Amino acid sequence: MTETGTGLPPVVELLWGLRDRGRRGGPRPALSLDRIVGAAVELADTGGLAALSMSRLAEGLGFTTMSLYRYVSSKDELLVLALDAAIGPPPENAPDAGWRAGCEAWAAALMEVYRRHPWALELPISALPAGPNQLGWLDRVLAALGGTALAEWEKMSSALMLATYGRTQAQLMVDLTRATRRAAETGTPAPDWGAIITRLADRDRFPALARAAAAGAFGPDGPADSMDEFGAEEFGFGLARLLDGIEALDRGRRG
Amino acid sequence: MTETGTGLPPVVELLWGLRDRGRRGGPRPALSLDRIVGAAVELADTGGLAALSMSRLAEGLGFTTMSLYRYVSSKDELLVLALDAAIGPPPENAPDAGWRAGCEAWAAALMEVYRRHPWALELPISALPAGPNQLGWLDRVLAALGGTALAEWEKMSSALMLATYGRTQAQLMVDLTRATRRAAETGTPAPDWGAIITRLADRDRFPALARAAAAGAFGPDGPADSMDEFGAEEFGFGLARLLDGIEALDRGRRG
DNA sequence: TAAGACTGTGTATGACCTACTCTAACTCGT
DNA sequence: ACGAGTTAGAGTAGGTCATACACAGTCTTA
Numbered sequence A, B: 001m002t003e004t005g006t007g008l009p010p011v012v013e014l015l016w017g018l019r020d021r022g023r024r025g026g027p028r029p030a031l032s033l034d035r036i037v038g039a040a041v042e043l044a045d046t047g048g049l050a051a052l053s054m055s056r057l058a059e060g061l062g063f064t065t066m067s068l069y070r071y072v073s074s075k076d077e078l079l080v081l082a083l084d085a086a087i088g089p090p091p092e093n094a095p096d097a098g099w100r101a102g103c104e105a106w107a108a109a110l111m112e113v114y115r116r117h118p119w120a121l122e123l124p125i126s127a128l129p130a131g132p133n134q135l136g137w138l139d140r141v142l143a144a145l146g147g148t149a150l151a152e153w154e155k156m157s158s159a160l161m162l163a164t165y166g167r168t169q170a171q172l173m174v175d176l177t178r179a180t181r182r183a184a185e186t187g188t189p190a191p192d193w194g195a196i197i198t199r200l201a202d203r204d205r206f207p208a209l210a211r212a213a214a215a216g217a218f219g220p221d222g223p224a225d226s227m228d229e230f231g232a233e234e235f236g237f238g239l240a241r242l243l244d245g246i247e248a249l250d251r252g253r254r255g
Numbered sequence C: 001t002a003a004g005a006c007t008g009t010g011t012a013t014g015a016c017c018t019a020c021t022c023t024a025a026c027t028c029g030t
Numbered sequence D: 001a002c003g004a005g006t007t008a009g010a011g012t013a014g015g016t017c018a019t020a021c022a023c024a025g026t027c028t029t030a
Helices: A010-015 A033-047 A054-061 A065-070 A075-087 A099-116 A132-145 A152-186 A193-200 A207-214 A234-254 B010-015 B033-047 B054-061 B065-070 B075-087 B099-116 B132-145 B152-186 B193-200 B207-214 B234-253
Strands: none
Touching (some): A054 A065, A075 A132, A099 A132, A193 A207, A234 B152, B010 B075, B033 B054, B075 B099, B132 B152, B152 B234
């Protein structure tokens, strides 16, 4: 058994590097947790989560599969570590830009992280964040929200909303680019969600949906059609509403 | 090959039951897609996504594993079908309750769906919704938003935000109950995220986080601690902000 | 220098998804 | 009524995956 006595869950200890008790014997380790996690991130970056198997990972490192289990107790544990590593340190806040701009920059940076590591979107968000990088990001958005008069728990809730927004928006971006790229590769036209909906949205059964489809709320002329236009209007709509809502509360709090 | 000539993607055809060309020969089918999908939902409901394997599913139905592949081309396809089936038909809108109450009720109903089928939260949201039930839900929230002066694409974006909110909130609920239940079963105390954060949030490295932790933004006294209090304050905070933001835009639009 | 601990290896197991083949059942046109 | 064609489900088998376990070699420490 590996007793470290911190009382923290094992994954958290690994995340924070609290397992580095000095060696008490045995061969000098040729591998390291950092190398493993780094290689895992790289592998997932290039081939997606499906490409990240313990055997492929070990092979890439030049070790046997089972050697990885000296550093990680399960693949799930490794995924948690890889996620925190992929997220990386948070961006610095511009100190005097106002809380709203700070939140916007933070959300944009988060989306950029997901764009670079799309496999992070495939991971089910199982537990609340506990890694140093995840907490770093959380700290930064809480700091940005420090410019408001919200209570601390309200800032926390707002931070969660912002993080979710970034994740969702990144998901849309990634899906779109994937579909576009696949269409270009295979020659088949990209399955056009707008066209599909327009076809399926029966006017009697789905009146509101049919109206939206007819108005081009999605589809070839919708604002979310091409990657280029993606940033223009629709991109920031949800974020703007969310920040408006926070701003309204802030104004109310200030009296 | 199975040419149906609708031009729709294969999964979509299955979702909408467009594959029911009459039989042209062969034994009378003893299985059916509906039975398979229904059993899959049931299996996932009781044992989670991990319990849903093609072999277990077939065994429960009294058929061989490979027989399922006469109805479904891959497990992924089955998951899409199971998801739409689990979601079920949308709730009816109260006609004259106002758009805000409508959206709130819709979000609550969505969370209830996720509570009943927590495995749906484990599915990576791969593509945009296209199943009849998913489109039904989308139609209902668009209808509720019909009470605003928003443009159609703005309603669509708002609907996405609301759906994401419901999903995220359900995720939190499910995580919480899971942790609580596991703690009760094993006797070990539930890993208290608040306590962990409080321990890890160094005042110098994570000042804003440390402040939040000190204020009890999470932790034993935080609003999200027990399942009972969960609904009280924090529960609706994000939704309220979101709806405030939409309402502000609506007021602006109305002049 | 002996004891003990630890690292990486090799082997093995069971679960999983799914491609392919085969047999028997059923429909339809004649 | 019958033969041709089609299909449903069974059976087999292959490949990948996560991981449990035992072993041999290597380094620290007393």
